[in-house]
Amino acid sequence: MSDSCCGTTAIEIEQFTTTQQASALPVVVIGAGPVGLAAAAHLAERGIDFTLLEAGDRVAASVAQWGHVRVFSPWKYNVDAAARRLLEADGWMAPDADWLPTGAELIDDYLAPLAKLFGGKIRFGAKVSAISRLGYDRVRTAGREQAPFLIRLDDGTELQARAIIDASGTYTSPNVLGASGLPAHGEGEVFVDHTLPDVLGADRDRFEGKRVLVVGAGHSAATTLLALAELDDTPITWAIRAGNATRAYGGGDADALPARGALGTRLRAHVESGRIRLLTGFFTHRINATGQGVEVVSRDPSGHEQSVTVDRIVSATGYRPDHSIAAELRLDLDPVLGSTRTLAPLIDPNQHSCGTVPAHGADELAHPEPGYYAVGVKSYGRAPTFLMATGYEQVRSVVAALAGDWQAARDVQLDLPETGVCSSNLAEAQEQRVGLATGISGGLLSASLPLATVSAAESGGCCG
Numbered sequence: 001m002s003d004s005c006c007g008t009t010a011i012e013i014e015q016f017t018t019t020q021q022a023s024a025l026p027v028v029v030i031g032a033g034p035v036g037l038a039a040a041a042h043l044a045e046r047g048i049d050f051t052l053l054e055a056g057d058r059v060a061a062s063v064a065q066w067g068h069v070r071v072f073s074p075w076k077y078n079v080d081a082a083a084r085r086l087l088e089a090d091g092w093m094a095p096d097a098d099w100l101p102t103g104a105e106l107i108d109d110y111l112a113p114l115a116k117l118f119g120g121k122i123r124f125g126a127k128v129s130a131i132s133r134l135g136y137d138r139v140r141t142a143g144r145e146q147a148p149f150l151i152r153l154d155d156g157t158e159l160q161a162r163a164i165i166d167a168s169g170t171y172t173s174p175n176v177l178g179a180s181g182l183p184a185h186g187e188g189e190v191f192v193d194h195t196l197p198d199v200l201g202a203d204r205d206r207f208e209g210k211r212v213l214v215v216g217a218g219h220s221a222a223t224t225l226l227a228l229a230e231l232d233d234t235p236i237t238w239a240i241r242a243g244n245a246t247r248a249y250g251g252g253d254a255d256a257l258p259a260r261g262a263l264g265t266r267l268r269a270h271v272e273s274g275r276i277r278l279l280t281g282f283f284t285h286r287i288n289a290t291g292q293g294v295e296v297v298s299r300d301p302s303g304h305e306q307s308v309t310v311d312r313i314v315s316a317t318g319y320r321p322d323h324s325i326a327a328e329l330r331l332d333l334d335p336v337l338g339s340t341r342t343l344a345p346l347i348d349p350n351q352h353s354c355g356t357v358p359a360h361g362a363d364e365l366a367h368p369e370p371g372y373y374a375v376g377v378k379s380y381g382r383a384p385t386f387l388m389a390t391g392y393e394q395v396r397s398v399v400a401a402l403a404g405d406w407q408a409a410r411d412v413q414l415d416l417p418e419t420g421v422c423s424s425n426l427a428e429a430q431e432q433r434v435g436l437a438t439g440i441s442g443g444l445l446s447a448s449l450p451l452a453t454v455s456a457a458e459s460g461g462c463c464g
């Protein structure tokens with residue numbers, strides 16, 4: 001029998017998996033970043049079998065990419081409660097609650113010891129390339145909810161799951177340089193650094209003495225620009241779409257967050273002194289490798305062109321979620337942000353800073369495809385308001401829902417004082433305790449990343 005009345009006959013799929021068999025399968029968690037590992041901790045606490053698939057060959061492969069960056073939320077907000085309980089039972093000593101760790105410290109002092117507790121349940125080098133329902137494409141309905149999920153890895157291996165917690169992040173899908181959201185012509189043919197290279201550390205040799213273009217108006221761009229300004233003989237160009245850099249400079253002395261104002265003030269001083277050349281109204285359109293370097297051409301909506309030739313390009317244009325692995329699932333995505341539609345108004349960067357996003361969980365993260373949840377920074381789509389602490393509450397709720405404990409799933413709570421979770425003042429206090437930090441810090445990150453209202457288009461992220 002076929003599901004279709006006309007056209008090719010569909011292959012009849014036997015109802016070979018009963019509900020009971022499907023529920024005996026493990027939950028699959030995708031991504032061993034902070035939120036995927038927190039999901040694993042909650043699953044372990046509830047005694048639910050799971051497999052954690054990580055594309056990288058190590059824990060938190062994406063965090064490792066920005067290991068030199070000091071985060072702006074202190075340890076007390078960066079450790080998941082279930083993870084803490086499991087770790088402490090294993091003799092772990094929690095780091096100083098008020099300390100702001102670097103990405104590398106986050107891994108070494110927390111995520112790696114946590115992952116160790118899960119042993120063989122974590123599979124490294126396991127990149128998920130597609131997810132579906134066994135025997136069901138997106139169109140077929142009858143019996144769908146009873147069918148197990150089918151997960152295909154990029155080596156062709158397949159496994160089945162009773163539910164999927166997708167914590168694969170957005171770090172591996174950065175926004176393009178092209179000003180209209182499409183890649184600029186030739187963009188794929190040149191090497192582009194994506195946000196926050198370790199300019200004063202491991203990547204110094206690649207930047208010092210080179211002509212560098214930084215594209216983007218957010219705080220990641222500002223941070224990179226200030227780091228570059230410390231290098232000798234390194235001509236810096238900063239390109240933004242806006243007609244002026246007022247928003248990027250922030251409020252200066254009048255800024256609600258003094259250190260954020262200081263970041264902007266320092267940036268403005270470099271622009272005014274000529275140390276950084278600012279190109280406004282820059283709509284990246286075409287990139288050509290030439291004998292003299294890489295020519296980056298802007299064409300604004302009126303057709304006016306301007307160009308700059310450089311040796312290195314840093315794209316600080318943010319991230320977007322990649323939902324392609326779930327293309328055969330039934331997703332209900334907000335057309336603007338790419339989060340669920342229920343979540344979108346709660347995280348809208350026009351309304352919220354990272355500290356004012358309300359607690360949310362399984363209900364807000366649910367798609368029409370029961371049993372599939374995108375969590376963590378991926379759940380926010382293009383909204384730059386994500387915090388680990390919010391992700392931890394998400395997975396606590398989602399795992400409770402998977403356990404059938406809807407009371408706990410719906411009792412969502414967050415304790416994120418708006419000015420205490422992602423605060424530059426803490427960074428300053430920390431620097432007073434230990435002196436200038438290493439890596440990209442060096443005083444640069446004593447200035448804040450945004451807390452207050454910023455537009456999605458112009459923001460470099462709440463804490464990124």
Ligand SMILES: Cc1cc2nc3c(=O)[nH]c(=O)nc-3n(C[C@H](O)[C@H](O)[C@H](O)COP(=O)(O)OP(=O)(O)OC[C@H]3O[C@@H](n4cnc5c(N)ncnc54)[C@H](O)[C@@H]3O)c2cc1C
Nearest residue numbers: 031033035055061071072073128169376377387388463464
């Ligand atoms: C520079 C920077 C600073 C930040 N600072 C803060 C801060 O101060 N405070 C705060 O709360 N938040 C901060 N954030 C935001 C956020 O908390 C982090 O991005 C956090 O790492 C998100 O965790 P995650 O687990 O959702 O995703 P990620 O950490 O991105 O982890 C996703 C994991 O999934 C893996 N993966 C990806 N695709 C696949 C696939 N197809 N199959 C299998 N595995 C896959 C990746 O390798 C990665 O290990 C910051 C972000 C950045 C970039």
